[in-house]
Amino acid sequence: xxxxxxxxxxxxxxxxxxxxxxxxxxxxxxxxxxxxxxxxxxxxxxxxxxxxxxxxxxxxxxxxxxxxxxxxxxxxxxxxxxxxxxxxxxxxxxxxxxxxxxxxxxxxxxxxxxxxxxxxxxxxxxxxxxxxxxxxxxxxxxxxxxxxxxxxxxxxxxxxxxxxxxxxxxxxxxxxxxxxxxxxxxxxxxxxxxxxxxxxxxxxxxxxxxxxxxxxxxxxxxxxxxxxxxxxxxxxxxxxxxxxxxxxxxxxxxxxxxxxxxxxxxxxxxxxxxxxxxxxxxxxxxxxxxxxxxxxxxxxxxxxxxxxxxxxxxxxxxxxxxxxxxxxxxxxxxxxxxxxxxxxxxxxxxxxxxxxxxxxxxxxxxxxxxxxxxxxxxxxxxxxxxxxxxxxxxxxxxxxxxxxxxxxxxxxxxxxxxxxxxxxxxxxxxxxxxxxxxxxxxxxxxxxxxxxxxxxxxxxx
Ligand code: NDP
Ligand code: 2IT
Numbered sequence: 189x190x191x192x193x194x195x196x197x198x199x200x201x202x203x204x205x206x207x208x209x210x211x212x213x214x215x216x217x218x219x220x221x222x223x224x225x226x227x228x229x230x231x232x233x234x235x236x237x238x239x240x241x242x243x244x245x246x247x248x249x250x251x252x253x254x255x256x257x258x259x260x261x262x263x264x265x266x267x268x269x270x271x272x273x274x275x276x277x278x279x280x281x282x283x284x285x286x287x288x289x290x291x292x293x294x295x296x297x298x299x300x301x302x303x304x305x306x307x308x309x310x311x312x313x314x315x316x317x318x319x320x321x322x323x324x325x326x327x328x329x330x331x332x333x334x335x336x337x338x339x340x341x342x343x344x345x346x347x348x349x350x351x352x353x354x355x356x357x358x359x360x361x362x363x364x365x366x367x368x369x370x371x372x373x374x375x376x377x378x379x380x381x382x383x384x385x386x387x388x389x390x391x392x393x394x395x396x397x398x399x400x401x402x403x404x405x406x407x408x409x410x411x412x413x414x415x416x417x418x419x420x421x422x423x424x425x426x427x428x429x430x431x432x433x434x435x436x437x438x439x440x441x442x443x444x445x446x447x448x449x450x451x452x453x454x455x456x457x458x459x460x461x462x463x464x465x466x467x468x469x470x471x472x473x474x475x476x477x478x479x480x481x482x483x484x485x486x487x488x489x490x491x492x493x494x495x496x497x498x499x500x501x502x503x504x505x506x507x508x509x510x511x512x513x514x515x516x517x518x519x520x521x522x523x524x525x526x527x528x529x530x531x532x533x534x535x536x537x538x539x540x541x542x543x544x545x546x547x548x549x550x551x552x553x554x555x556x557x558x559x560x561x562x563x564x565x566x567x568x569x570x571x572x573x574x575x576x577x578x579x580x581x582x583x584x585x586x587x588x589x590x591x592x593x594x595x596x597x598x599x600x601x602x603x604x605x606x607x608x609x610x611x612x613x614x615x616x617x618x619x620x621x622x623x624x625x626x627x628x629x630x631x632x633x634x635x636x637x638x639x640x641x642x643x644x645x646x647x648x649x
Contacts, residue, residue, distance in 0.1 A: 204226060215301060220553070224569075248639070251277060252279060255351055257347040259272065259273040259325055261339045263332075272326055275322075275351060275352070276304040276322050276323060277321045278320045285357035286360075286581065287360070288359065291363070291369065295326045303362075309571050313634060313635045314575050314578060315606060330364075334368070341369055342372060345372075346380065348373075349381060354589075358386065359388055361390045373388060374391060384396075386585050386589065401581065401599075403440040404577045407443075413545040416566040423449075428451050428515065429445055429450050429451065432455070432548075433521075434457050437548065438455055438456075438522040439476065441522055455487055455490070459487070464496060465496065466496050509527065512528065512535045516541055517541060519543070525549060526550065528551055528552040542565040544560060544567045546574060575606075576606065615630060617631075618630030618633075
C-alpha cells in the first residue's frame with residue numbers, strides 16, 4: 189500500500205499484520221489502523237533493529253488493559269436500558285492515558301481500539317507528555333432528553349471513576365460527547381471521589397476548562413492545511429473548501445476557514461449534506477451552531493433558512509458520497525471513519541482538490557489513502573491534522589495543575605505553534621526517510637519513535 193518512494197513491505201511486517209488480524213477477529217477498523225501504521229515502519233526497523241528484538245510493535249498493539257462494563261440507566265418513562273461502556277488504556281509510555289469518549293450506537297471494541305491506537309501516536313506528535321486511550325459507549329444521545337443523558341452519564345461514570353484520575357487516565361469528548369456530557373460526567377466523578385481535579389478535559393470555563401479547547405480541533409486542522417500550502421508558497425485565501433460533518437470539529441473548521449479568507453461550501457450529518465455555492469459565511473455558521481448545539485436539529489433545516497443552499501439526502505443505493513464531487517481545492521473530512529472511499533478519493537482528485545486535512549479520525553480508507561499519495565497532493569492524516577484537540581486538552585491539564593488559566597490569545601498561540609511543530613516533524617521525518625512530502629509516513633514514524641524510545645528506556649513492561 190503506502191508504497192510511494194518506500195521499499196516493499198517486509199515479510200516481518202506482513203506476518204505481524206496478519207497475526208494482528210487473527211488475534212483480533214471482527215475488528216476491521218483496528219486492522220486498518222494497524223496496517224496503515226505498520227506498513228510505514230520498515231525503514232525505521234532497518235535503522236533500529238533493537239526495536240524488533242524488544243518486540244516493540246507486538247507490545248504496541250496489545251492494550252495495557254481493556255475495561256468493559258455494564259451501564260444501566262432509566263429513561264424518562266421509567267423504562268430500564270442497558271448499554272455497554274468501554275475504556276481502552278492503550279499505552280502509558282510517555283504520559284497518563286489520554287483520549288476521548290465516544291457515545292454512538294456504532295461503538296464497539298474494534299472501533300475504540302483503532303481510535304486508542306491512533307491516539308498513542310497522535311499524542312506523541314503533540315510534543316506534550318500524554319499516553320493514549322479511548323473509550324465510550326454504544327449509547328445514542330440523539331433524541332434523548334437532558335435528564336436521560338445525565339442519568340446515563342452518571343451511571344457510566346460510576347464505574348469509570350474507579351479507573352481514571354488526573355495522573356492516570358484523563359478522558360475528554362469525541363462524537364456524541366460535548367460540553368453537556370463532560371459536565372454530567374465531571375459532576376458524578378466529583379461526587380464519588382470528593383475531589384476537584386483535572387480528571388476530564390473539555391470542561392466548562394467556570395470550572396476548570398480551557399479557552400480555545402472547543403475550537404482547537406477544527407482550528408488545528410486548518411492551521412495544518414495552511415502549513416502544507418505554505419510549502420508551495422500558497423495560502424488558504426480564496427480557496428473553496430468541502431467540509432463534512434456539522435459537529436464540534438466541522439463548526440470550528442468553518443470558523444477558522446472564514447477567518448483566513450477561504451470559502452467553505454458544504455456541511456453534513458449522517459442523514460445528508462448541504463451545498464451552498466455562495467459559501468457558508470459567519471451568519472450561516474452562527475445559525476448552524478444554534479441549530480446543532482442548542483436546538484440539536486438536523487443539517488437539512490439549514491435550507492429552510494438559507495434558500496440558496498441545497499440539501500441532498502443520503503442515497504443508500506450510491507456507493508459514493510456526492511459531497512466529495514463538488515469543485516474545490518481543499519477538503520476537511522470532519523465526520524467519522526471511512527467516510528472517503530477509494531472512489532470518493534478519485535472524485536475529489538477529479539474535482540480539483542489538492543489539499544486534504546483530516547479533522548476526523550481515519551476518515552479515509554486504505555484505498556483512498558493510496559490514491560491521495562499516488563497523486564502527490566497535500567494530504568494530512570488525522571493523527572497529525574486533528575492533534576490540536578488533544579494538544580489543547582494537554583494545555584488544559586497544565587492549567588489545572590498550576591491552578592491558573594491562560595488567555596484566549598495565549599492558548600491559541602500555543603495551539604498554532606504546536607500545529608506548526610507537528611507539521612515540521614512530519615515534513616522533516618518524511619524527508620529523512622526519503623519520502624519527501626509524504627505526511628502519512630512522516631506522522632507515523634515521528635509519532636512512533638518517541639513512544640518506542642520511551643518503551644526501550646522503561647524496560648519490559
Ligand atoms: P460531533 O458529535 O460533534 O459531530 C459528529 C458529526 O459527524 C455529526 O455531524 C454527525 O452527524 C456526523 N457523523 C457521526 N457519525 C457519522 C456516521 N456514521 N456517518 C455520517 N456522519 C456521521 O463529533 P466531533 O465533531 O467531535 O467528531 C468528529 C470527528 O472528529 C470524529 O472522527 C472524531 O473522532 C474526530 N475528532 C474529534 C476531536 C474533538 O476534539 N472533538 C479531536 C480529534 C478528532 P449525526 O448528527 O447525524 O450523527
Ligand atoms: O480523537 C481525539 O483526539 C479526541 N477526541 C480528543 C481527545 C482529547 O483527549 O482531547
